[in-house]
Amino acid sequence: MTATPLAPIALIAEDEPLLAQALQAELARAWPGLQVAAIVGDGESAVTKALELQPDVLFFDIRMPGQSGIDAAAQLADEWPDGKPFPALVFITAYDQYAVQAFEAQAVDYLLKPVQPARLAKTVSKIQDALGKRGASGDIESTLGPALDQLRALIGKVPEVAKAATLNVLQVGVGNNIRMVPVEEVLYFEAADKYVRVLTEAHEFLIRTPLKDLLPQLDAQRFWQIHRAIVVRADAIESVSRDESGKMHLTLRGRADKLAVSRLYAHLFKAM
Amino acid sequence: MSRIDWDDMLRHFVQVLAFCLVIATVQYGFQPDKPYGPLVVYSLFIGTSIWAIIDIGRGFFPSSVETGWPLGLSGLLLVAGGIIGGWFVGNHVGDYVCKMYGLYQPGTAPADPAADLRSSVLVTLLAGCAGSYYFYSANRSRYFERKMSEARKHMDEARLKLLETQLEPHMLFNTLANLRALISVDPARAQQMLDHMIAYLRATLNASRATSHSLQAEFDRLQDYLELMAIRMGSRLKFHLDLPGALSQQKVPTLLLQPLVENAIQHGLEPKVGDGEVRVTARRDGADLVIEVCDTGVGLSGLSPANGKGFGMSQVRERLATLYGDRASIEFANNESGGCRVVIRYPAEA
Numbered sequence: 001m002t003a004t005p006l007a008p009i010a011l012i013a014e015d016e017p018l019l020a021q022a023l024q025a026e027l028a029r030a031w032p033g034l035q036v037a038a039i040v041g042d043g044e045s046a047v048t049k050a051l052e053l054q055p056d057v058l059f060f061d062i063r064m065p066g067q068s069g070i071d072a073a074a075q076l077a078d079e080w081p082d083g084k085p086f087p088a089l090v091f092i093t094a095y096d097q098y099a100v101q102a103f104e105a106q107a108v109d110y111l112l113k114p115v116q117p118a119r120l121a122k123t124v125s126k127i128q129d130a131l132g133k134r135g136a137s138g139d140i141e142s143t144l145g146p147a148l149d150q151l152r153a154l155i156g157k158v159p160e161v162a163k164a165a166t167l168n169v170l171q172v173g174v175g176n177n178i179r180m181v182p183v184e185e186v187l188y189f190e191a192a193d194k195y196v197r198v199l200t201e202a203h204e205f206l207i208r209t210p211l212k213d214l215l216p217q218l219d220a221q222r223f224w225q226i227h228r229a230i231v232v233r234a235d236a237i238e239s240v241s242r243d244e245s246g247k248m249h250l251t252l253r254g255r256a257d258k259l260a261v262s263r264l265y266a267h268l269f270k271a272m
Numbered sequence: 273m274s275r276i277d278w279d280d281m282l283r284h285f286v287q288v289l290a291f292c293l294v295i296a297t298v299q300y301g302f303q304p305d306k307p308y309g310p311l312v313v314y315s316l317f318i319g320t321s322i323w324a325i326i327d328i329g330r331g332f333f334p335s336s337v338e339t340g341w342p343l344g345l346s347g348l349l350l351v352a353g354g355i356i357g358g359w360f361v362g363n364h365v366g367d368y369v370c371k372m373y374g375l376y377q378p379g380t381a382p383a384d385p386a387a388d389l390r391s392s393v394l395v396t397l398l399a400g401c402a403g404s405y406y407f408y409s410a411n412r413s414r415y416f417e418r419k420m421s422e423a424r425k426h427m428d429e430a431r432l433k434l435l436e437t438q439l440e441p442h443m444l445f446n447t448l449a450n451l452r453a454l455i456s457v458d459p460a461r462a463q464q465m466l467d468h469m470i471a472y473l474r475a476t477l478n479a480s481r482a483t484s485h486s487l488q489a490e491f492d493r494l495q496d497y498l499e500l501m502a503i504r505m506g507s508r509l510k511f512h513l514d515l516p517g518a519l520s521q522q523k524v525p526t527l528l529l530q531p532l533v534e535n536a537i538q539h540g541l542e543p544k545v546g547d548g549e550v551r552v553t554a555r556r557d558g559a560d561l562v563i564e565v566c567d568t569g570v571g572l573s574g575l576s577p578a579n580g581k582g583f584g585m586s587q588v589r590e591r592l593a594t595l596y597g598d599r600a601s602i603e604f605a606n607n608e609s610g611g612c613r614v615v616i617r618y619p620a621e622a
Contacts, residue, residue, distance in 0.1 A: 015542075016446065017506040022453030041508075042545045063442070066545040094445035114449035 008056040009037045013046035015064045031124045043067030047075050062093040074151050078262040086143040088127045106150045167217040172205040187236045191229040201254040227262040240269045292319035309375040318362025322400050326354035339411040355400035450504050471496040479527045488520040514553040532565040532614050540569020561620040568611040
C-alpha cells in the first residue's frame with residue numbers, strides 16, 4: 001500500500017556481470033517504467049539488498065555464489081517485514097531441468113538464459129498484472145502466502161544432492177579421535193558458518209558436512225527442518241508457542257534452548 | 273536352451289520344406305524317367321524328420337550362446353543322429369504315404385534297388401550336412417551381427433555421455449547468453465569470445481578421436497576455456513597457466529586436464545562469494561611429469577566424495593590407470609589457504 005504504483009522498483013541478483021547488464025537493458029526496453037535499484041552478484045547480498053530496498057520485483061538467478069536463488073528467496077520470505085507486500089519473484093536459469101519442471105508445476109515465473117525479448121515481455125505483463133491486483137488488496141498475507149507455498153514446493157523439488165542412504169550414526173571428529181554419535185541421541189542440528197553444530201542432551205559437537213548434504217540422509221519422519229539453519233528431532237520437541245508478533249518458538253525436552261520456527265515451516269505445527 | 277522360440281521354429285520349418293523341394297527337383301532333373309511324386313514325398317519326409325530331430329533335439333543339450341548349437345561333440349552327434357534317424361523315419365513314412373496314395377505307377381518298381389538305396393543315402397547325407405551347416409552359420413552370423421550392434425550401441429552411449437559432461441548445458445547456455453549480451457555492447461570482444469568458444473567446442477568434439485596430444489595443445493585448450501570463463505565471471509576470475517617451454521612437446525592424454533580445471537571453476541570458484549584464482553603448472557620431477565591444478569575456491573567439503581566428483585574425475589583416474597598403470601598417480605587435497613589442489617604425476621618422455 002505504501003508502494004507508489006508509478007515507479008516500481010526491481011532488484012537483479014545475477015553473478016555474471018554481462019548477463020546482469022543485459023537483463024537490465026532488456027528490461028529498460030520491455031518495461032520503461034521499472035527502476036532497477038540494484039544489481040547484486042551472490043545469494044547473501046541478494047537477501048540483504050532486498051530487505052534494505054524492499055523492491056516490488058525480484059529477478060533471482062538460480063546458481064549463485066554463496067546460496068542459490070531459491071534459498072535466497074526462502075530466507076527473504078522468512079525475514080520479510082510485516083506490513084509490506086512481498087515482491088513478485090522471477091527466477092532465471094541457463095539450464096536446470098529440475099528447476100524448470102518445478103517452476104512449471106508450481107506456476108512460478110522464470111526466464112531462461114539467454115533471455116529472449118518476446119519471453120521477457122510476457123513475464124513483464126504477468127508481473128504488471130500481479131502488481132496491479134496487489135495494489136487493490138495489498139497486504140503481506142495475500143502476497144507472502146502464495147510465495148511461501150511456491151517456495152516450499154520448490155525447495156524439495158530442486159535437488160542439489162542425490163538421495164543418500166539413511167544415516168544411523170554420525171562420525172564426529174573430536175581431537176584425534178572419532179566419536180560415534182547415534183542419530184537418535186541428537187536433539188537438533190544447527191548450521192553455523194562452515195560447520196554444523198550437533199546438539200545432544202549432554203554434548204555439543206561440530207561436523208563439517210553441510211546441512212543441505214546432511215538433510216537427505218536423515219529420516220524425514222523423525223527429523224524436521226524448522227528453519228533454513230535448523231533441523232530438529234520431532235520427538236524431542238516439547239511444545240510450540242506463538243508470541244504476540246506471530247513468531248513461533250519450540251522448547252525441547254532435555255535442553256533449555258528455544259528454537260525459532262521460520263515462516264516457511266510454520267505450517268508443520270498445527271493442533272490435531 | 274530353456275525355451276523354444278516358435279517363430280524361429282516355423283521359419284526353419286518353412287526353409288526346410290523349400291530346401292527339400294529343391295532337392296527333389298534336382299533329383300528329378302537327373303532321373304527324368306522316374307515319377308516326380310515319390311521323390312517329393314521322400315525328400316519332404318526325410319528332410320523334415322532330420323530337421324525335427326535336430327532342431328527339437330538341440331533343446332536338450334547345453335548350447336553355445338554364439339550359435340544356439342550344442343557344444344563340441346554333442347553337436348556333431350546330434351547332426352549325425354538327426355541324419356540317420358531322419359533317413360529311417362522319413363523313408364518309413366514315405367513308403368507308407370506312397371503306398372496309401374498309390375503314387376507308384378504299376379510297372380515302375382525299382383529296376384535297381386541297390387542303386388536307389390545308395391543314391392538315397394548319399395543325397396540324405398549331403399543335404400543333411402548342407403542344411404545343418406546352413407542353419408549353423410546363419411545362427412552364427414546373426415549372433416555376431418547382434419553383438420556388433422550391441423557394441424556399437426555401447427560405444428555411442430559412452431561417447432554421448434562423455435560429450436554431455438564436456439558440453440555441460442549450463443556452461444553452454446550461460447556462455448551463449450554472455451555472447452548475446454556482448455554482441456550489442458562490444459562486438460570486438462564478442463568476436464573474440466566466439467573464437468575461444470569455437471576452439472573449445474572443436475577440441476571437445478574431437479577429443480574422442482585422438483588419444484593424446486602435446487602439453488602445449490592441452491594448455492591452449494585450457495586457455496580457451498578459461499578465457500571464456502573470465503568473460504563470464506568478469507573480475508572474479510584470475511588465472512595463470514605455467515608451461516615451461518622445455519615441456520611443451522611432452523605428450524598428454526587429450527583433454528585430461530580439462531575436467532580438473534572445470535571442477536576448479538564449477539565447484540571451487542563459482543560457488544565462492546568474491547574473487548578467486550586458478551593456477552595450472554607443469555614441471556618435471558626426475559623421470560616424471562607433474563601437473564598441478566590449484567584453486568582458491570571453497571574447497572572440498574567434509575562429506576563430499578573427495579576423490580572424484582562425478583564422471584569427469586573418475587574418467588581422469590581411469591584414463592591415467594589404463595595408460596600408465598601404477599606409474600601414474602592423482603591426488604586431491606584441500607590447500608592450507610583454502611581451495612583445492614589436484615596433483616597428477618605420470619612418466620615423462622625422454
